[in-house]
Amino acid sequence: MSKIVSITICCWLASSVHADEVSIAVAANFQQPMQQIARAFEQTSGHRVIISTGATGKLYAQIVNGAPFEVLLAADNETPERLEKEGLAEPGRRFTYAIGRLILWSAKPNGVDTKGEILRTGDFQHLAVANPKLAPYGRAAMETLQALGIANQFTDRSVTGESIAQTHQFIATGNADLGFVAMSQVYEQGKLVSGSAWLVPDNLHHPIRQDAVLLKKGNDRPAAKALLQYLRADAARKIISSYGYSW
Amino acid sequence: MLLGADDWSAIGLTFKLASLTTALLLLLGTPLAWWLSRSQHWFSKVIGAVVTLPLVLPPTVLGFYLLVALGSQGPLGQLTIALGWGLLPFSFSGLLLASMLYSLPFTIQPLQQAFQAIGNTPLEAAATLRASPLDTFFTVLLPLAKPGLITATVMTFAHTVGEFGVVLMIGGNIPGKTRVISVQLYDHVEALEYTQAHWLAGGMLLFSFTVLLGLQLLQKRGVAR
Incomplete structure (x- = not known):
């Protein structure tokens, strides 16, 4: 019994040293690819990803009002830009992770x-x-x-x-x-x-550039930064393009 | 006033929906409540539980089942198509049906309690005076059940005005048809239009408070119970 307890404690300690949690807000259209990417990311990094989804405008309102998200994967490029200007996102870390169709x-x-x-x-x-x-x-x-x-x-x-x-x-x-x-x-x-x-031919509307941004709350979280990096890695991009996005 | 034409249209629609829901529920709910208050059959307990379900179920459960059942592949959807009514979601009729289900317990419960409280004595007395059952219903039962009727009317109306989850799921947010106050308010909040949101939310709060206060006063005077 005590052996099991000590093993459990060991495992728990070991995982708490390396593993971290990252809370991300994801635009509704990217929910499915993100779940797949999160699984792959969790396996390679040992971090845990907690996903909240919704319309980008709604996620924006939640972030402005103090929602505990560390990363935003928006369905546009304006919302992340706006968050940057308003000081709610880390400047210079914004990038297009997918172009939607x-x-x-x-x-x-x-x-x-x-x-x-x-x-x-x-x-x-x-x-x-x-x-x-x-x-x-x-x-x-x-x-x-x-x-x-x-x-x-x-x-x-x-x-x-x-x-x-x-x-x-x-x-x-x-x-x-x-x-x-x-x-x-x-x-x-x-x-x-x-x-x-x-x-729909993509010349009929403005390109749907979907930007990702590191939010203020994710600034000192290594897992948040690691996830953003992973989004640009080949493994993630393969998943992203399998859903019909380009980047 | 900072309310726009959209807001007024939502307010008008909400009151139209609540009035029709209340009228139809009173019409259908009174006989049902009467039967529930008198029947000794075990099946009436099953119906009683079903009727109370909307009180405890999250509106999203009701909305989800309605959306699926009323859709083109759903059993009710196929029925409404066969009857030539088309599909009910995203229409005022669909919203009316959903509201009636959603507010059903608020009509049934006060009426059922009122009928139970009356007991058999006044009805037996009426019968010995050779009143026909229909006569007894209108001249004895309904006047005695008036407090329950008032409570049922007020609560059903107010509860329908406050409906949100079900409407969001099957309404489709169409101005003038399915965009009621609560959905309009939700849209304002989502779009960060807090000024308009405040006006609508404040209005709803004032309305609900007034209605409940009025009901309390009526109950104190013994008119409603």
């Missing part, structure tokens, strides 16, 4: 044609879009509709998800026929997981 997706096999013509025919009941005020993918979706000259056509038929995750949920449950989501949510290993989709 917008996709028009339906859970049904023939819900969306490969050219997005359905947006012109309007043959659907509900179009799901993430809140453009809070979610960068929502803003990109609105820009796309504007570029196609049909921004005002669907105001009474578009439903707003509070984040790209809820938008996906609206479509996945079949309540919205189609909607704009992040490619990473419906792609895995370079393939569409289910339903049908139109990959």
Whole structure:
């Protein structure tokens, strides 16, 4: 018995010396790749990653109001820049970890044609879009509709998800026929997981540059810095591109 | 006043939703509460528990099941499509259905308690005077249950006004259709528009307090219990 206790204490001491925890705030679109990256990072470093997800605008509000995050992986580059200017993020450590792609997706096999013509025919009941005020993918979706000259056509038929995750949920449950989501949510290993989709050409909206930043609370945390470094390592980049992002 | 047109539209929608929910629940809830207060059958206990569920379940559970069940692959969704109603989520009717489920215990419980408190004596007395059951219901039972009716009305209305989790999950945040006060307030907070948020939040607080204070005063006068 005492042997087990001493072994346990030994292990606990050993792990507490090397292992650290890092709390990160992750934009909803990057949730799945981040979970995979976190697992790989935990295995190589021994650190533990605690992930909170949400719309970038919401995460920003939480950070401004004292949320205990050490790293932010945003869905845009403006939010991290703003945090830097406001003194809530470490200056000079911001970098683009992924460039996202917008996709028009339906859970049904023939819900969306490969050219997005359905947006012109309007043959659907509900179009799901993430809140453009809070979610960068929502803003990109609105820009796309504007570029196609049909921004005002669907105001009474578009439903707003509070984040790209809820938008996906609206479509996945079949309540919205189609909607704009992040490619990473419906792609895995370079393939569409289910339903049908139109990959929105990236000249129809501003590029969705997703920046990572070290927050003030992560400044003296080695695990936070190690994770940011790991995001740029080959192992992480391989995972990131498998979800359809470039960088 | 710092409330915009969006805010007023949300306020109007919320009160429309709460009024309709209350009216429909009183209509459907009164017979159900009556049956629950009288039935000795074991099955009435099961229904009683089901009716109380929304009181203890997180609204997200209700919202999630509604979203899945009412979706195009869900059993209720297929039913509403077959009936030609289309899909209910993201519509005012869908919100109305969700609100009725969500506020159900607030209608049933005060009514059921009121009916139980009345007991059988007044009804038997009415019967010996040859009052028909329908007559007894309207001239004896309902007047005696008035305190319970008032409490049920006020609580159902106020509780529906304060609904948030369910609406967030199945509403889709459409201005004028499903964007109620609580969701509008949430949007303001998320977008860091704290001034507008304060106006709405303060208004809600004042409204809820006034309603509850009014109910307390009525109860003290013995009109409601």
